[in-house]
Amino acid sequence: MKLSSDKRSAISLVIISINIAAWVLLLTNPGHILTMAHCSDMGTSPPSLQMLLIITPISLLLTGWALMVIAMMLPKLILPVWYIYGCSLKHHRFPSALLFVTGYIAVWMVAGLFLLSATLAVNLLIAQSYLPALIAGIVALLWEFSPVKQRCLNRGHKHPALAAFGWPASRDALLFGINHGLWCIGSGWALMLLPMLLPKGHDLAMIIVTFIMLSEHLEHPQVPRWHLRWRSKLIRILFAQTQIGLKRAL
Amino acid sequence: MSTFTRKNAWNQNGTFDNPDLLWYAKALQVMQSRPISDPSSWWFYAAIHGEYLLPKSVIPPPQPHQPDYCYLNWVNIKYIFPAAQLSKTPLKKVTNLFWDQCQHATWYFTPWHRGYLVAIENILRAIILKLGGPADWALPYWNYLNQSTSSAQANIPPAFTLQHLPDGSANPLFVSERYGLKIDVGNGEYSVHDLCQWDTIYNEGSTQGSVGAGDLTGYFYGGGKTGFVHSGGSETGDLEDNPHNAVHGMVGGENANNQSGIMGVPNTAALDPVFYLHHANIDRMWAAWNETGKNKNPADASWLAGPSAHGNPRFVMPLDSKGTPWYYTPGDVLTTTNLKYNKTAYSYTYDDLSLTSYDTTPPTQFRTNLLERFAKLNITGEGKDIQMTKKKKQELVGASTGSITLKSRETETSLQLNATAWKSVSKGLVEASFSSIPDEVFLQLEGVKGGGDTNFLSVYVNQEFVKSVSLFGLLSASLKGGAHGDAGLTFKFNITNIIDNLHLNGNIDVDSLNIQIKTKSELPDGGGITIGRIGVYRVSQ
Numbered sequence: 001m002k003l004s005s006d007k008r009s010a011i012s013l014v015i016i017s018i019n020i021a022a023w024v025l026l027l028t029n030p031g032h033i034l035t036m037a038h039c040s041d042m043g044t045s046p047p048s049l050q051m052l053l054i055i056t057p058i059s060l061l062l063t064g065w066a067l068m069v070i071a072m073m074l075p076k077l078i079l080p081v082w083y084i085y086g087c088s089l090k091h092h093r094f095p096s097a098l099l100f101v102t103g104y105i106a107v108w109m110v111a112g113l114f115l116l117s118a119t120l121a122v123n124l125l126i127a128q129s130y131l132p133a134l135i136a137g138i139v140a141l142l143w144e145f146s147p148v149k150q151r152c153l154n155r156g157h158k159h160p161a162l163a164a165f166g167w168p169a170s171r172d173a174l175l176f177g178i179n180h181g182l183w184c185i186g187s188g189w190a191l192m193l194l195p196m197l198l199p200k201g202h203d204l205a206m207i208i209v210t211f212i213m214l215s216e217h218l219e220h221p222q223v224p225r226w227h228l229r230w231r232s233k234l235i236r237i238l239f240a241q242t243q244i245g246l247k248r249a250l
Numbered sequence: 251m252s253t254f255t256r257k258n259a260w261n262q263n264g265t266f267d268n269p270d271l272l273w274y275a276k277a278l279q280v281m282q283s284r285p286i287s288d289p290s291s292w293w294f295y296a297a298i299h300g301e302y303l304l305p306k307s308v309i310p311p312p313q314p315h316q317p318d319y320c321y322l323n324w325v326n327i328k329y330i331f332p333a334a335q336l337s338k339t340p341l342k343k344v345t346n347l348f349w350d351q352c353q354h355a356t357w358y359f360t361p362w363h364r365g366y367l368v369a370i371e372n373i374l375r376a377i378i379l380k381l382g383g384p385a386d387w388a389l390p391y392w393n394y395l396n397q398s399t400s401s402a403q404a405n406i407p408p409a410f411t412l413q414h415l416p417d418g419s420a421n422p423l424f425v426s427e428r429y430g431l432k433i434d435v436g437n438g439e440y441s442v443h444d445l446c447q448w449d450t451i452y453n454e455g456s457t458q459g460s461v462g463a464g465d466l467t468g469y470f471y472g473g474g475k476t477g478f479v480h481s482g483g484s485e486t487g488d489l490e491d492n493p494h495n496a497v498h499g500m501v502g503g504e505n506a507n508n509q510s511g512i513m514g515v516p517n518t519a520a521l522d523p524v525f526y527l528h529h530a531n532i533d534r535m536w537a538a539w540n541e542t543g544k545n546k547n548p549a550d551a552s553w554l555a556g557p558s559a560h561g562n563p564r565f566v567m568p569l570d571s572k573g574t575p576w577y578y579t580p581g582d583v584l585t586t587t588n589l590k591y592n593k594t595a596y597s598y599t600y601d602d603l604s605l606t607s608y609d610t611t612p613p614t615q616f617r618t619n620l621l622e623r624f625a626k627l628n629i630t631g632e633g634k635d636i637q638m639t640k641k642k643k644q645e646l647v648g649a650s651t652g653s654i655t656l657k658s659r660e661t662e663t664s665l666q667l668n669a670t671a672w673k674s675v676s677k678g679l680v681e682a683s684f685s686s687i688p689d690e691v692f693l694q695l696e697g698v699k700g701g702g703d704t705n706f707l708s709v710y711v712n713q714e715f716v717k718s719v720s721l722f723g724l725l726s727a728s729l730k731g732g733a734h735g736d737a738g739l740t741f742k743f744n745i746t747n748i749i750d751n752l753h754l755n756g757n758i759d760v761d762s763l764n765i766q767i768k769t770k771s772e773l774p775d776g777g778g779i780t781i782g783r784i785g786v787y788r789v790s791q
Contacts, residue, residue, distance in 0.1 A: 001644045001646075001692065001694060001742070001787045002454075002485070002644070003644065004642065004643045004644065006643075007643075086644070086646075087646060087696070087783075087785060088646060089645075089646050089668050089671055090645055090646075090671060091670070154736070155736075157737065158736055158737065160697070161653060161696055161697045161782030161783035163649075163651070163783075164646060164648070164649035164651075164666075164668070164783070164785070165651065165666065165668070168651075218561065220562070223304075223305060223308060225305055233561040234561070235561075236561035237560060237561035240555065240558055240559045240560065240561060241559070243555075244551040244552065244555060244559060247551065248551060
């Protein structure tokens with residue numbers, strides 16, 4: 001059953017508000033929580049691992065990563081949260097949605113350990129070089145148009161039947177979040193790595209990557225095959241909705 | 251500008267004495283002689299609706315203990331003959347633009363199909379003119395619900411059952427993979443009707459109509475509003491559900507090996523020439539719903555602008571063998587008079603625009619008319635001015651405890667109702683008044699997956715029959731690598747009347763609401779149909 005439009009709007013508003021707050025923190029970078037900014041601040045010679053971890057302790061790295069995931073991924077969770085609210089008993093709605101989001105972010109945090117390690121390793125070997133970002137960009141492009149990525153995107157559209165009662169309802173919501181996160185990592189890992197490897201222009205790259213990921217997430221499922229797809233759906237939506245809004249206003 | 255008239259295919263007893271059918275068949279021979287790479291060929295036009303050709307792997311090869319659906323792959327369909335040259339498919343950019351557009355389980359169902367018919371009608375007429383046929387030729391329609399000749403018109407017109415045309419050439423209207431020749435018309439189990447014509451609302455929120463006015467599926471006449479993404483559940487409107495889906499299933503039918511006929515599966519359906527006569531009838535019903543029934547289409551800008559309002563591809567049809575595109579929106583095809591076709595005004599009408607053909611009186615057994623409901627609940631007073639709110643609220647109140655696999659033609663299960671949530675429903679029924687409208691209650695089969703699109707499901711609650719639904723589209727919605735994202739189908743049933751009766755008789759057991767699901771035909775060997783969950787929802791005003 002489709003959730004009422006009021007409820008859908010309220011959920012969207014909450015998620016987008018959190019999302020905006022995360023972006024503000026990322027872009028203003030108070031207390032230098034954004035790890036990539038640290039990497040770009042380091043000199044031209046490769047630092048030692050010890051020095052890197054002193055400048056950017058693991059806890060700070062993970063905080064920055066969590067913020068990045070919340071900023072870049074949260075809008076993608078609006079539809080599944082609508083779905084959870086729509087098919088859950090009233091008293092399960094919020095806890096189930098929270099478990100779903102927790103499961104989703106948890107798997108991204110695990111993925112973050114690997115992606116952050118890769119970034120640190122690159123910084124140890126070649127600091128301040130665009131070469132790793134260039135290689136990551138090529139990999140991301142190849143991955144972008146591959147059938148494997150499309151399969152992951154398709155699976156991301158899957159909304160499983162959730163148990164309605166008791167602890168199975170909570171279990172299913174958590175598993176849904178974990179599964180959704182895994183397919184999301186499958187489709188987005190290369191794109192996420194790209195801004196992290198850039199010595200400069202990290203913020204702009206994050207915004208562009210978010211735009212691409214939101215666009216591809218909004219596309220209908222497609223038959224998985226090698227296919228050159230331009231991820232412009234978000235632009236098309238914004239353009240069409242602006243046109244409709246203007247027509248209504250005039 | 252002339253107005254073309256689409257006429258009943260059963261004129262002249264549905265034989266080739268009916269010039270509309272004879273010229274249709276002759277033009278089809280020409281279209282079918284063209285290869286699939288030609289956008290004006292029969293095969294290309296069928297692929298616009300949907301296809302199982304690209305990529306070859308879309309239907310998985312036979313698996314142990316799983317039904318084999320490879321017979322639906324176009325390369326295995328006998329009706330498609332060598333002239334189609336299936337191995338020479340059009341360029342990717344052409345197939346990406348035109349193929350696999352059909353709009354099902356969405357509020358765009360009616361306008362997309364109207365444009366589809368207008369486009370092929372013009373291609374067929376151009377061929378007919380070249381062949382020396384009538385300049386005013388228009389697509390005939392098959393009104394299987396027509397009662398004027400004692401239900402005879404429920405049969406497929408005889409011209410579709412003959413192997414040869416009067417000149418002795420092969421009859422393209424004859425399809426060997428069509429296994430159903432008659433529509434079961436009625437209001438009972440596994441039957442086709444036109445109760446949908448009594449709906450008064452196109453989609454939720456589009457009109458502030460009378461409370462409870464006609465909503466057989468929960469998605470009103472035209473289907474659920476489709477937004478940015480269309481996944482996670484189908485929202486089939488009443489017209490699409492029955493007669494549309496049901497007729498597809500019945501005409502497709504099944505052979506002795508439980509294989510569906512091509513008309514019964516969306517990605518093969520438009521290969522069957524009777525498809526266009528069926529859709530002409532659906533279009534006729536929509537036109538009658540607007541003109542005779544005085545019902546309004548949505549005024550929502552997102553509907554009028556079509557899927558592009560949400561960043562999705564526009565509706566587009568090829569006009570000729572070069573693939574010249576005609577882009578259109580629902581707003582362009584709102585009426586059959588002066589619709590916007592390729593930058594010109596195009597008009598057609600039907601020789602019969604009666605609102606209904608079979609259900610000539612408003613239904614009472616399905617339609618939850620509020621006044622009748624109040625009378626049943628012993629509430630008296632004046633309620634004529636009560637208007638339905640545009641914003642309804644829904645809440646899950648009960649569900650099955652797991653998924654359900656249908657292994658035989660009859661499956662029984664029970665649902666548990668949540669005592670707290672159900673209290674609101676019970677309270678609403680006890681305290682019902684004209685100022686406090688009791689909830690409506692819906693049963694929903696969620697994530698239905700499997701195959702056998704021509705089969706039907708019937709649902710019973712506490713042994714009381716609710717409704718039958720066609721499984722048209724089930725296979726595509728269940729394919730793992732498919733374009734529907736393995737979401738399965740969702741079916742919604744209004745069970746308010748049954749709940750009212752149970753309430754009046756004091757028979758509601760919150761721990762066990764009995765559900766029976768029956769299938770019309772046997773399930774294929776080695777695999778059944780699964781239902782992810784059955785949910786019960788209250789919908790409050």
